[in-house]
Amino acid sequence: MKKQLKIVVLAKQVPDTRNVGKDAMTAEGTVNRAALPAIFNPEDLNALEQALYIKDLCEGSTVHILTMGPPRASEIIRDAMFRGADGGYLLTDRKFAGADTLATSYALSRALLKIQPDIIVAGRQAIDGDTAQVGPQVAEKLGLPQVTYAEEIVSIDDKQVVIKRRLEHGTEVVSAPLPMVMTVNASAPECRPQNAKRIMKYKYAMTPSERAAAGDSQYARIAAAKDYLEIFEWSVADVDADDNQLGLLGSPTKVKKIENIVFQAKEAKKLTGCDADINGLMVELIANHTIG
Amino acid sequence: MANFFLDNKDIQYHLNHPLMRKIVELKERGFADKDVYDYAPVDFEDAMDSYRRVLEIAGGVCGDVLAVNAEGVDHEGPKVVNDRVVYAPGTARNLEAITKAGLGGLTLPRKYEGLNFPLVCFVVANEMVARADAGFENIWGLQDCAETLNEFASEEIKQEFLPLVSRGATCAMDLTEPDAGSDLGAVMLKATWSEEQGTWLLNGVKRFITNGDGDVSLVLARSEEGTTDARGLSMFVYDKRSMAVKVRRIENKLGIKGSPTCELVFTNAPAKLVGDRKMGLIKYVMSLMNAARLGIGAQSTGLCEAAYREALKYANEREQFGKPIIQFPAVYEMLTNMKAKLQGARAMLYETTRFVEIYKQYTHISHERSLTPEERAEMKFYTKLADGFTPLLKLFSSEYCNQLAYDAIQIHGGSGYMKDYPIERIYRDARITNIYEGTSQLQVVAAINHVTKGTYLEQIKSYEAGEYSEEFAVQLGKLKAMREAYEQAVARVEAVEVEHKGEGFKDFHARRLVEMAGHIILSYLLIRQGSEVEDYVVSAKAYTKMAEANVQAAATYIANSEFSDLEVFKAVLE
Numbered sequence: 061m062k063k064q065l066k067i068v069v070l071a072k073q074v075p076d077t078r079n080v081g082k083d084a085m086t087a088e089g090t091v092n093r094a095a096l097p098a099i100f101n102p103e104d105l106n107a108l109e110q111a112l113y114i115k116d117l118c119e120g121s122t123v124h125i126l127t128m129g130p131p132r133a134s135e136i137i138r139d140a141m142f143r144g145a146d147g148g149y150l151l152t153d154r155k156f157a158g159a160d161t162l163a164t165s166y167a168l169s170r171a172l173l174k175i176q177p178d179i180i181v182a183g184r185q186a187i188d189g190d191t192a193q194v195g196p197q198v199a200e201k202l203g204l205p206q207v208t209y210a211e212e213i214v215s216i217d218d219k220q221v222v223i224k225r226r227l228e229h230g231t232e233v234v235s236a237p238l239p240m241v242m243t244v245n246a247s248a249p250e251c252r253p254q255n256a257k258r259i260m261k262y263k264y265a266m267t268p269s270e271r272a273a274a275g276d277s278q279y280a281r282i283a284a285a286k287d288y289l290e291i292f293e294w295s296v297a298d299v300d301a302d303d304n305q306l307g308l309l310g311s312p313t314k315v316k317k318i319e320n321i322v323f324q325a326k327e328a329k330k331l332t333g334c335d336a337d338i339n340g341l342m343v344e345l346i347a348n349h350t351i352g
Numbered sequence: 353m354a355n356f357f358l359d360n361k362d363i364q365y366h367l368n369h370p371l372m373r374k375i376v377e378l379k380e381r382g383f384a385d386k387d388v389y390d391y392a393p394v395d396f397e398d399a400m401d402s403y404r405r406v407l408e409i410a411g412g413v414c415g416d417v418l419a420v421n422a423e424g425v426d427h428e429g430p431k432v433v434n435d436r437v438v439y440a441p442g443t444a445r446n447l448e449a450i451t452k453a454g455l456g457g458l459t460l461p462r463k464y465e466g467l468n469f470p471l472v473c474f475v476v477a478n479e480m481v482a483r484a485d486a487g488f489e490n491i492w493g494l495q496d497c498a499e500t501l502n503e504f505a506s507e508e509i510k511q512e513f514l515p516l517v518s519r520g521a522t523c524a525m526d527l528t529e530p531d532a533g534s535d536l537g538a539v540m541l542k543a544t545w546s547e548e549q550g551t552w553l554l555n556g557v558k559r560f561i562t563n564g565d566g567d568v569s570l571v572l573a574r575s576e577e578g579t580t581d582a583r584g585l586s587m588f589v590y591d592k593r594s595m596a597v598k599v600r601r602i603e604n605k606l607g608i609k610g611s612p613t614c615e616l617v618f619t620n621a622p623a624k625l626v627g628d629r630k631m632g633l634i635k636y637v638m639s640l641m642n643a644a645r646l647g648i649g650a651q652s653t654g655l656c657e658a659a660y661r662e663a664l665k666y667a668n669e670r671e672q673f674g675k676p677i678i679q680f681p682a683v684y685e686m687l688t689n690m691k692a693k694l695q696g697a698r699a700m701l702y703e704t705t706r707f708v709e710i711y712k713q714y715t716h717i718s719h720e721r722s723l724t725p726e727e728r729a730e731m732k733f734y735t736k737l738a739d740g741f742t743p744l745l746k747l748f749s750s751e752y753c754n755q756l757a758y759d760a761i762q763i764h765g766g767s768g769y770m771k772d773y774p775i776e777r778i779y780r781d782a783r784i785t786n787i788y789e790g791t792s793q794l795q796v797v798a799a800i801n802h803v804t805k806g807t808y809l810e811q812i813k814s815y816e817a818g819e820y821s822e823e824f825a826v827q828l829g830k831l832k833a834m835r836e837a838y839e840q841a842v843a844r845v846e847a848v849e850v851e852h853k854g855e856g857f858k859d860f861h862a863r864r865l866v867e868m869a870g871h872i873i874l875s876y877l878l879i880r881q882g883s884e885v886e887d888y889v890v891s892a893k894a895y896t897k898m899a900e901a902n903v904q905a906a907a908t909y910i911a912n913s914e915f916s917d918l919e920v921f922k923a924v925l926e
Binding site: 252258260282 | 390391392393394395398401402405406409412413449452453454455467
């Protein structure tokens, strides 16, 4: 008998850095979020598909999104609901802002302690930061086993999950006891599309703040009348977090300098296989930041 | 990340037509479903919002999945393996995407797990699918067979089959046989009642069946032994899971290669009777065919869109003599006329769809309660318009998509003749549209009745009485003259016909008369749009110019035509 599992997908709304135009960066070298459309982080969609796949296998399971971000990040929770998720939690509070991976994983882990899921699924990394740290850090903070670079759920029961990992030179199959954390690669199956009936069912799903902003409209009343249209909105107080570990305050990452590097091949060089040439090349590549 | 809904303002314009309010209210019957189904709308705005959102999903699937797979599907095509059809891999992926997006049973009632969308939305989706891959449109669009079941079948059959379609089952309509094509009254596939098995059994052969190995098939069969005409035919529904129909072969076609065209062998295939015996051809196939013709209108419009876009893109990119070829009058004239025909075809598509929609909804409502006298009068009014406009739409849109594909290749020059550009496939795909579901010649046979009965003239006069922007004063004047020329031509043909009853004079000029009416109607539709939205002004003016020249040509031909002309053309019979 398969267990009814409580699954949480860690997701992030990110600027679409895949289609960058000339306005993508500010003069200071930071991402110009206003010029880029906000999207569901691509690998988080792969993660959502794995979560929904588990839900399909284990009838009665639930899938919820957990995201930290500004109020508009509720958009990705609705998007996930259109694709098959049951609902979601939006961690939003000014105190969360400016978080690096450490402060982010701390905030998420506080929320996860409250939710108590059986499986936590995250995308490998987000396209705005490319760190791939948040999933593993969440696992460490919660003291849970983790499987990274997941590509396929081989099997699952109420005790453990067997997962195929995609590594640099091949794959390996591992098992982990529940509860656990997995991070999913882009090589895993694409997420299922939004579904017509689900769009119509969930389109008025709102956070309490959105409902308040919608005023006394008919749609706000619909949203209020149906429990499944509630998107949970949690502040720092709701997850019982320590202010000092949150946001900028809790982020040890300091950006010293941002350099704009343009790769240019100005001339062709011929190298032999001798040690001197190889050493010279390595020194050069490190100096111009190609590696290291 | 192409989206065939969001990138098409013309479609969105038609979705917002003022008659939509009436259509949605008829379809939703006071929004009673809102308390029963969690996805039912609460009011008109809510419904429209849902249509847009779902069509946006459909537009995304069309742009990102179907259009991407179209070339591979065209090259690989379906195969027959062990008497079954195996779709091209791209087709299978298309079906999976469409099913996951929940786009089955678009118009079916919610109690059969459908979306209960108006026909207008189905037509929008249909033309987007056709723009992406016209062959796949056949497979997806055949879900309108379910509408025929919904209209005529028993509750038991509806409950058995309609939810399957809503969940993504594909359909087929098995009409044609080796000796029964345009003349369906000659169908011989035999249906016999088996007391022993308590079911009807079908035996015989069907040919040229689109998606013949579909999950749910409507089959026209001879249930009355000893008969040889239409009155001995009934309609049956067959479930593929019975495995009693074999696919003997599939045709190797010029175009729409992804759509399997099957020859089927029925061997004691169990089937259920739809509606009443003997009404198969007379009533149910006529309904099926009208829906199918509207479907071809959508398919043709989608092909027009695809051809126009390919031509426009190439004309902007290709440079000759130091400038993009779009800057040459020969090319920009062609493109402007193409756009006018595209927008004209679409204007007629949605005008027809709205007429069909309203009368169909009244038909459904009349099964639930008796209609008021006003409602009955309205139903009669729209039924007549739907009957008149459907063949006109099929005729014009299918001819236009062929013309547009032809012109689009011309703009591509030698490159367009190569397999390197999609226009070559679009050209081949378009060629079937004015042949199947009734050739253009047969559409004229259906439409000429409405020339005689005055359906078109009445509607033209009603358009004439409309209010339009002053910008079109010249065009409106010309249209009045065209209407007079049309009336004179009809009168002349009728007069000669009276003298030589049944000797073919009216048939000889039928297409000319029908096309005159069509040109005038299309001009009005575009002028009406141009009076509302600036975007249509150019097409309205360009189309009216074409219409004027065409109407004059036909008028001249008819004015100078004597009964004895027929002898000239009959010489070929020798």
